[in-house]
Amino acid sequence: MPATHHVTFIVNPVAGRGKSKHLAEKLIAYLRDNSIPHTIVSTERRGHGTDLAREASKTSDYVVAVGGDGTVNEVAAGVVNSQATLAVMSEGSGNDFARLVNAPSKIEHVIELFLSSERKKFDAGKALITYDDGRKSERYFFNSLGAGFDAAVAQHVEQITWLRGIPLYATALVQTLAGYHPHRFTVTSREYSRQEEYFLVCVGNGKWEGGGFKLTPDGIPDDGKFQICCVRGKSVIEVLPILPSTMTGAHIRKKNVDVFDTQSISIECDQPFPVHGDGEIFGLNIKKIEISVVPQSLNVVITHR
Numbered sequence: 218m219p220a221t222h223h224v225t226f227i228v229n230p231v232a233g234r235g236k237s238k239h240l241a242e243k244l245i246a247y248l249r250d251n252s253i254p255h256t257i258v259s260t261e262r263r264g265h266g267t268d269l270a271r272e273a274s275k276t277s278d279y280v281v282a283v284g285g286d287g288t289v290n291e292v293a294a295g296v297v298n299s300q301a302t303l304a305v306m307s308e309g310s311g312n313d314f315a316r317l318v319n320a321p322s323k324i325e326h327v328i329e330l331f332l333s334s335e336r337k338k339f340d341a342g343k344a345l346i347t348y349d350d351g352r353k354s355e356r357y358f359f360n361s362l363g364a365g366f367d368a369a370v371a372q373h374v375e376q377i378t379w380l381r382g383i384p385l386y387a388t389a390l391v392q393t394l395a396g397y398h399p400h401r402f403t404v405t406s407r408e409y410s411r412q413e414e415y416f417l418v419c420v421g422n423g424k425w426e427g428g429g430f431k432l433t434p435d436g437i438p439d440d441g442k443f444q445i446c447c448v449r450g451k452s453v454i455e456v457l458p459i460l461p462s463t464m465t466g467a468h469i470r471k472k473n474v475d476v477f478d479t480q481s482i483s484i485e486c487d488q489p490f491p492v493h494g495d496g497e498i499f500g501l502n503i504k505k506i507e508i509s510v511v512p513q514s515l516n517v518v519i520t521h522r
Contacts, residue, residue, distance in 0.1 A: 222331065224248075225273035226257045226306075227266055227292050229284035240283065240308055240324065247324045253331075260291070270295025279304050279518070281330065286360065289314045290495035294357045297341050297515045304330045304518040311374070311386065311428040311496050314360045317438055319520045326520075334520045338513040339438040342422055342494070347505040349489045358494030359515060361426040361433065362508060364484045365400055365417035366448075368491035369393045370427060372498055386428040390460070394453050400490045404447060406482040409475065416448040416456045418484055420508055424466075426496070433476075434466030441512045445482060447475040481509040 228241045241257060248255045256277070260266045266282070270292040273280045282292035283306040296303045307315035307322040321329055342358040363371070373389035380388055402415045419426065421433025421444045433444040450456035450473055462468040469476045489502035
């Protein structure tokens with residue numbers, strides 16, 4: 218890579234159940250041996266990755282998120298709408314964004330981020346959140362946002378410390394099913410308007426969520442729109458037969474599943490509901506969320522190998 222290019226690596230030391238912390242030690246030696254101008258920093262608290270990435274975007278050509286989907290979400294939120302380019306080292310429990318960009322997980326492949334890769338502009342999702350106490354906040358997501366069941370699963374994922382990948386999310390899914398009750402959402406967009414009992418509403422900028430479930434199989438991160446998957450149902454028993462087909466995307470042909478594309482959507486409920494963005498819990502007591510696409514706002518590295 219050109220010597221003028223500077224790279225900042227943002228490491229989440231607890232990602233991948235602590236694997237990222239050990240990787241960072243080896244990464245230092247690798248970068249030195251390959252004469253890559255770099256800075257390595259570690260996150261210290263929730264949200265810290267966004268602050269670090271925002272600062273790094275001012276001085277670095279590349280900002281690399283070393284971790285899983287939650288780390289990528291934080292780092293990308295600091296890079297979005299800047300001139301810097303996001304790259305990813307896949308080291309988390311869930312790596313759905315990493316699949317989109319074919320991110321390396323081995324140190325010896327890191328240099329491919331800069332030599333054997335292309336740069337693309339991805340869309341971002343912007344969510345205006347209203348909580349049940351009247352507070353409002355704004356959050357970005359880059360792969361998927363979910364309201365209802367998949368957000369409840371994400372909450373359980375945070376509590377499981379001994380698994381990774383599909384086994385982790387499958388375990389959390391089973392735990393969530395035991396006590397989950399659907400929400401009566403009002404879902405509104407230009408293309409769709411309905412009030413009903415929903416098991417979940419997934420807003421996909423990419424194809425996968427939850428460590429590999431293909432909830433929005435036709436989601437494309439640079440086409441200026443989301444794919445929406447709404448699963449209707451009044452009980453877990455009613456929806457249970459659909460769940461296995463979410464691994465392949467075949468669920469979109471089921472009668473109680475609505476799928477459509479849109480640039481903006483709102484989800485509202487009289488009772489508080491949980492929402493996740495890229496696997497990060499945005500809130501458990503949300504009353505309304507208004508979501509819009511921010512086209513071509515994130516520079517991203519796609520690797521080829």
